[in-house]
Amino acid sequence: MIKNHKILPIDHNPQDILKLAAAEEALGFVRSHMLLGLGSGSTASLAVRLLAESLRSGDLTDIQCVPCSLEIENLAASLGIPLTTLEDHPILDLTIDGADEVDPHLNLIKGGGGALLREKIVAEASRREIIIVDESKLSPLLGTNRAVPVEITPFGWGTQKNYLTGLGARISLRINPDGSPFKTDQRNLILDCDFGTISDPVGLAGLLCCRTGIVAHGLFIDLASDVIVADKKGCRHLVRGDS
Numbered sequence: 001m002i003k004n005h006k007i008l009p010i011d012h013n014p015q016d017i018l019k020l021a022a023a024e025e026a027l028g029f030v031r032s033h034m035l036l037g038l039g040s041g042s043t044a045s046l047a048v049r050l051l052a053e054s055l056r057s058g059d060l061t062d063i064q065c066v067p068c069s070l071e072i073e074n075l076a077a078s079l080g081i082p083l084t085t086l087e088d089h090p091i092l093d094l095t096i097d098g099a100d101e102v103d104p105h106l107n108l109i110k111g112g113g114g115a116l117l118r119e120k121i122v123a124e125a126s127r128r129e130i131i132i133v134d135e136s137k138l139s140p141l142l143g144t145n146r147a148v149p150v151e152i153t154p155f156g157w158g159t160q161k162n163y164l165t166g167l168g169a170r171i172s173l174r175i176n177p178d179g180s181p182f183k184t185d186q187r188n189l190i191l192d193c194d195f196g197t198i199s200d201p202v203g204l205a206g207l208l209c210c211r212t213g214i215v216a217h218g219l220f221i222d223l224a225s226d227v228i229v230a231d232k233k234g235c236r237h238l239v240r241g242d243s
Contacts, residue, residue, distance in 0.1 A: 007049045018134035019098075022230040023047040025237070026096045026130045027054065029226075033062045035089050037122040038076055039097025040069040040115035043132050047096045048072060052079035066092060068122050069115035070185050086125055095126040099220070099227075101139050101146040102131065106227050106240045107201055109142050111149030111218035114174070114184050120216055123223045131224045135231040142219070143198040149174070149218040150191045150208060157189055160213045167207060169193035188215050 007020070023046040030036065030051065038048055054060040064084040067073035076083060086092075097119060101109040108131065110116050123129045139145055148169075152160045161171050174182040174190040181189055198204055201219050208217040227238040 007046065007053070015134055015136070018230040018232075019043040019132070020046050021235055022132035022134065022228045023050055023096070025228045025230070025235040026132045027051060029094060029128075029130060030054075030060060030063070030096075032060050034093040035084070035091070036063060036065045037092045037095030037097070037126050037129075038065045038067045038072050038081075039095060039122075040067075040072050040119060041098040041113045043098035043134075044068075044096060045072065045075060047132065048076055048081065049079065052076075052081055055081065064089065066122055066125075068095075068097065068118045069113070072115075086121070090125060092122065092126040094128045094130065095122055096130050096132060097123070099131045099133055099137055099224070100218070101142055101144070102133055102137050102224075102227055102229075103139055103142050103201075106131075106224045106238060107142060107222070108220035108224055109146045109148055109218050110220050111151070111190070111216075112146070114149070114182060114190055116149055116218045117151055117184065117186060117188075117216035120220060120223070123220065128225045129223050130226045130228060132228045133230070135229055138229065141197040141199065142201050143195050147172075147192040147194040148198075148204075150193050150214055151184055151186075151188045151216040152191060153213050153215060154187075154189055156213055157191075160211065161191060163211055164191060164193050167195070167204070169195050186215070
């Protein structure tokens with residue numbers, strides 16, 4: 001297992017080491033000349049830093065990337081990673097991203113960092129979506145440990161809260177440390193919706209998709225092709241459809 005790697009913060013913890021191990025495993029699927037999606041969040045940002053190292057060393061060449069958030073876009077640009085857009089390249093070879101929760105079918109809850117809309121757009125544009133997590137993100141059912149982020153328009157947001165409450169969710173408006181409402185890159189709000197354990201994520205996703213004013217939701221169904229899970233023993237590679 002990796003220890004004290006130079007891209008980790010000085011005060012890194014054991015979970016950071018697991019995240020880095022998963023990121024390094026996922027980077028092994030990247031080849032020169034690929035079009036990549038760059039996921040958002042702390043785990044995915046480690047993959048971005050590793051990618052930058054590989055480009056600087058010449059191990060990888062001719063890579064172009066679409067970032068899933070403004071934060072990752074700024075990080076990638078600062079590291080010299082070539083960026084592009086889905087308008088120029090509407091189909092990506094591979095995206096590496098993180099997740100907040102993963103069930104045995106490789107369905108996900110994402111959006112803890114607030115980038116769920118762009119993450120889902122990029123995931124749907126990717127031939128392969130590799131999710132990197134540490135073992136703490138695995139759950140028998142989605143909703144066991146995480147609420148579902150739901151991105152909504154600021155206009156009429158109270159009606160969306162009522163609708164989601166009617167579906168059985170306990171709702172909290174996501175707030176910044178200063179007490180102001182959190183805004184996504186698209187300047188929308190996020191309601192974190194605790195449905196409890198979700199026995200029918202496909203059905204719930206359908207109810208969320210059909211509501212005007214809900215821009216995106218954090219249930220990622222049938223989008224992850226692979227999940228790399230790091231634990232103290234090493235990394236496991238889970239593939240959709242494998243038993």
